Amino acid sequence: MRMQRSWFIGLALLTIGGTPLMAQSMVQERVDLDIVAKIRAEGLEHSQVEQIVRTMTEVFGPRLTNSPANRNANAWAAKTLGEWGLRNAQVEPWDQPFGRGWERSRVAVRVLDPVPSLVIADVQAWSGSTNGTVSCPVVVVEVEDTTDLAQYKGKLKGACVFQGAPASAAPELDAPPGRSTLDFLLRPPEARQGGVDQSRIAALRARFARRRVMLRAVNALLQQEGPVATIQPSRWSYNILLTGSHPDGNTARDSVYNPTPAIVIGKEQYGQIYRNVKAGIPTRLEVNVQTRFIDGNRLGENVMAEIPGTDKADEVVMLGAHYDSWHSGTGATDNAAGSAVMMEAIRILKTLNLPMRRTVRIGLWSGEEQGLIGSRAWVRMHAKELPNISAYVNVDNGTGKLRGIWDQMNERAIPIFEQILFPFRDQGVIAVRHGNTGGTDHLSFDAVGVPGFNFIQDPIEYGTRTHHSNIDTFDHLLIDDLKQAATVVAWTVYHLANRDDMMPRKVRPTP
Ligand SMILES: [Zn+2]
Structure with missing residues (x-):
């Protein structure tokens, strides 16, 4: 690795990021600005991220784990990475089964009485089918605790069961944030973390435990009674449908059990039907849900590929993202975005043929x-290689451009990332923050002692519109932000692959 112009960024810059300087020996990174310029030119001016992410979302569609679309998209990604010249490009099955695949071919819901109307609806993943088109009276089931269940015995067979009252769908008076503010990005870590309130956590745990018991009792009653379908309001307004797994999804994946269709409808329409039923107005729906379980191959899959190193080829820097999604949109911001960013980042490195x-x-x-089943399977299957993995970087917070990275409570990573990311300040990358971020695949690496990091992104519409919703689609992607993200990731990975030492391991494990 020859550097014509190197840039030593020292102590002076390290107070800029708003991160406290730790009492530690200072590392100096050789930041190669010629390489930065090459990566920026390829990533920002010759990007292929738009074609990649469009193929993922609009050619293959939503990629629910083990669905036919998930397998087709996996095969395409492995083939594409191989065609780019990457080594060992492959679909790698897990060592343990995930369960049956599932897809839906029809979800149609109409109000018949009191006033005919169409209903915007979808089903939770691993729902079963209705017996063709069926009409059903609406029965509202509201339970505070398990003693409330008795009153519904014998009343739910053949019904469409509305589960509880809808939350408010009042207008949103303030616009959601969109871009991160400097105030947020540069906030000192103490302000974000606060003290961990143990009594609040205990109360939350107790509430969840009570809820689980209740849900089990409700589901047992529903199984006995045999309603046509259960119907829930979406958690978001504006007829956006948020979907996830059927309450019996795990059981359905493991067996031949065919669960009652669990339908999600727009919050506003749910409210209208709910209020009519509560007012004593007879209400009937017509429902047709057709889904298919796919037996046979129950193993999940990951897609892997690599660029071999030179003199330190037995050591590895990893980049990754989850490629699976929920089913009601096309999994664009969650997480075709992160997957396309990672594919594009490794394409940039391969295209430039930079020595690593x-x-x-x-x-x-x-x-x-x-x-996190796939990444956990991978670290379990490759346990022997873990000591040689320098770092794993992940993108999974939507379409927003990268604004920095969390140190994942690994303080020794802070000065390294500060220096690596400094040449991208003009692209908005400004924060190396001390703290944990959770909820995605870097945790699988962190849990086994491999430094795992997740980038900080602008929120855009992620937490308010697209995350797990039916409008998580290509139209909601910001392609220029994805170009920026792929360029930053490519440079970060390049630098980590070439620095003298591996990324320092954590001194203290994640609490
Ligand atoms: Zn995600």
């Missing part, structure tokens, strides 16, 4: 939405 000392490996995981 360590092996660079991409992982596109499935099963993340059901509990």
Whole structure:
């Protein structure tokens, strides 16, 4: 690795990021600005991220783990990475089964009485089918605790069961944030973390435990009674449908059990029907749900590929994202965006043919939405290699451009990332923050002692519109933000692959 112009960024810059300087020995990173310029030119001016993400979302569609679309998208990604010249490009099955695949071919809901109307609806994943088109009276079931259940015995067979009251759908008076503010990005870590209130956590745990008991009792009653379908309001307004797993989804994946269709409808329409039923107005729906379970191959899959290193080829820097999604949109911001960013980042590195000392490996995981299953399987299957993995970087917070990275409570990573990311200040990358971020695949690496990091992104519409919703589609992607993200990731991975030492391991494990 020859550097014509090197840039030593020292102590002076390290107070800029708003991160406290730790009492530690200072590292100096050789930041190669010629390489930065090459990566920026390829990533910002010759990007292929738009074609990649469009193929993922609009050619293959939603990629629910083990669905036919998930497998087709996996095969395409492995083939594409191989065609780019990456080594060992493959679909790698997990060592343990995930369960049956599932897809739906029809969800149609209409109000018949009191006033005919169409209903915007979808089903939870691993729902069963109705017996063709059926009409059903609406029965509202509202339970505070298990003693409330008795009154519904014998009343739910053949009904469409509305589950509880809808939350308010009042207008949103303030616009959601969109871009991160400097105030947020540069906030000192103490302000974000606060003290952990143990009594609040205990109360929340107790509430969840009570809820689980209740849900089990409700589901047992529903199974006995045999309603046509259960119907829930979406948690978001504006007829956006938020979907996830059927309450019996795990059971349905493991067996031949065919659960009662669990339908989600727009919050506003749910409210209208609910209020009519509560007012004593007889209300009937017509429902047709057709789904299909796919037996046979029950193993989940990840997609892997790599660029071999030079003199440190037995050491590895990994980049990855989860490629699976929920089913009601096309999984665009969650997480075709992160997957396309990672594919594009490794394409940039391969296209520029830059010498890299360590092996660079991409992982596109499935099963993340059901509990990081794919990345956990990978670290379990490759336990012997873990000591040689320098770091794993992840993108999974929507379409927003990268604004920095969390140190994941690994203080020794802070000065390294500060210096690596400094040449991208003009692209808005400004924060190396001390703290944990959760909920995605870097945790699988962190849990086994491999430094795992997740980038900080602008929120855009992620937490308010697209995350797990039916409008998580290509139209809601910001392509220029994805170009920026892929460029930053490519540079970060390049630098980590070439620095003299591996990324320092954590001194203290994640609490
Ligand atoms: Zn995600």
